[in-house]
Amino acid sequence: MDTFLSYFNGFAALTDPLNFAMLVGGFLIGTFFGAMPGLTSVLAIALLLPVTYQIDVVPALIMCASIFMSGMYSGSITAITINIPGAPSSMMTALDGNKLMRRGKGANALGHAALGSMIGGTLGAVLLMAFMPIAAKVSLLIQTPGKFALIFFALVVIVIVEKGNLAKAAIAMLLGLMIATIGIDDLLSVPRFTFGTESLIEGIDLMPLVIGAFAISEILVQAQNWRLDKAIDLDAVNRIKITRRDFIPLWSEVREIGIWLYLKSTIIGYLIGILPGAGGSMAAFVSYIEARRSSRKPEEYGQGSREGIAAAESANNAMCGGAFVPMLMFGIPGDPTTAIVLGVLVINGLQPGARLLENQADLISPMFAALIVSALILIPLTLYLLGPLFLKMVTISRGLLYSGIAVVALVGSYVATLSVFQMSLSLVLGILAFYMRRQNYSTVAMLLGFILGPDLEQYFRRAMSLSDDNPLIFLTSPDSLFFLLLTAAFVYMIVIRKPKSLPAA
């Protein structure tokens, strides 16, 4: 009962002017970054990370939540209008949305994308709030060997979802894990890999890694693709004429899609969100495939199917709620955004786990409320009010945009610790991430390896200490055995079993 009362208080906290400003500001920032090809909501939250040193945890978390939700939805804007997904999670939306756009039904497609995002995002957040108390109880049952096995499972899943680049994803993950070992060893308080320099004694902070991997490397990637980007036909964007009324989907179309499709896609998206490393792209893909399989008109998929848009968008926004479950209860982020939110929690002295909901629900409840308000109210409201403007966003000069982002990223990495060393580290890690991205090494795997590495090591060593260096403890402990078997099952399902193919565009 107390938990649900704290959820209610979370909504009340949004009426505070600062929190409300962060909610709306975050939503608009997320919409902008999500809609602009080449920018992502991850980049927006990465740039926000240094700012969280300067503001309280509640407004910071509210802003993160609204950026996450809006960034996931707004990728559909450019996916539909110019066939360039603003975010990878909108790839499936582009397949059908742009076909409708070419038939003069672009606003209708945007309306269905917003409706799917609204339903998926809201229900995903409701599921998050409903299952958090249960997840908290489950988390208390897991012992030290089980915690190691759970993190091991998460790392394995993060690697295997990078199908086709398994070895490279594993290398990136190990690199993150190795970077995380720099500094004082938590268990024995001895320095490791400091090379005699004081700057490395405290280890490498999350912020330069996030800024480097997601902001600096992005600017370098955009610089590399500069000529290619100029191929975007901005005149075509300027020719698009849309009125506000066109955004409202017809009731007959919604009935044809069916409420079951929205619900099914939401559940798929939510469950995929719980999986570490899977993210919105996989949620949209799996949901789209399932919707096409069970559809009465599968031939319309890829040719302008509103069902396809609804399935993909419901799932990728429902993923937002799911991704918070493992992060808040086990400290295991499901994707880069929740990884950065985890950083915000840790910066403010909050530790994920069952006690978080028990003792600090007043701090995280406003974040849940922000997810719901963003999905339920801000997505349809901003589309209706600002929809025609959204389409013009891609016409903003990239040169101006990337220059501004570079300043925010670098000065941001300075202001957190007032240290030029952090700026330098951001640049070095950014250059490394740039070359890794060029060669298809996953920077997300590197980030999650960095975040989960210390816990993996700590629980492993503690478990070995409990068993006198006997590794059989991981097989004799029931919770550990469960997660190891789960790992094997996922390896079988994702790596060994024959994959389903993408629908024809």
Add this chain to the structure above:
Amino acid sequence: MTGRHRLLTMEFALPAFFLVLTTIYLAQTFAIRGQSGAFWQGPRAMPIAASVLMYALLLVVLVRQVRQDTTPDQPGEILRPLLVMLATGAYIFLFQPLGYGLSTVLFVSALFVIFEFRTAQPAAFALYALIVTATFYILYAVIFGVRLPQLFGVI
């Protein structure tokens, strides 16, 4: 591309760089103090395990690269990112000596040139550079109260 030239490409250079990095890392592992008799409980265990795994995976990647007949083409250019790296390095180097204001105006101007933003319109170019610099000064120094480096006590 000949075999010798292919070895100089990024497909080989990056794994080779990781190989060197892992070797330095592994060598440093043995300098860690506090390792007791029980190996797996000590501070060297995880770094050694990670290094061994890293060597195995790098071997897999390198063997795959050698077996590939051709090197895939990399889209895009390389000069522009290099210029961004140089400008960023110079900005970090000059950030404290020149102060936020001057160093940021120079950095933003350099990026405008690299990204070809308003280079034919000097007045607009300078105005936008000042606007970007001032915007983030207001954000960090005025709103968040951060003490940014100054030149002669000015921004």
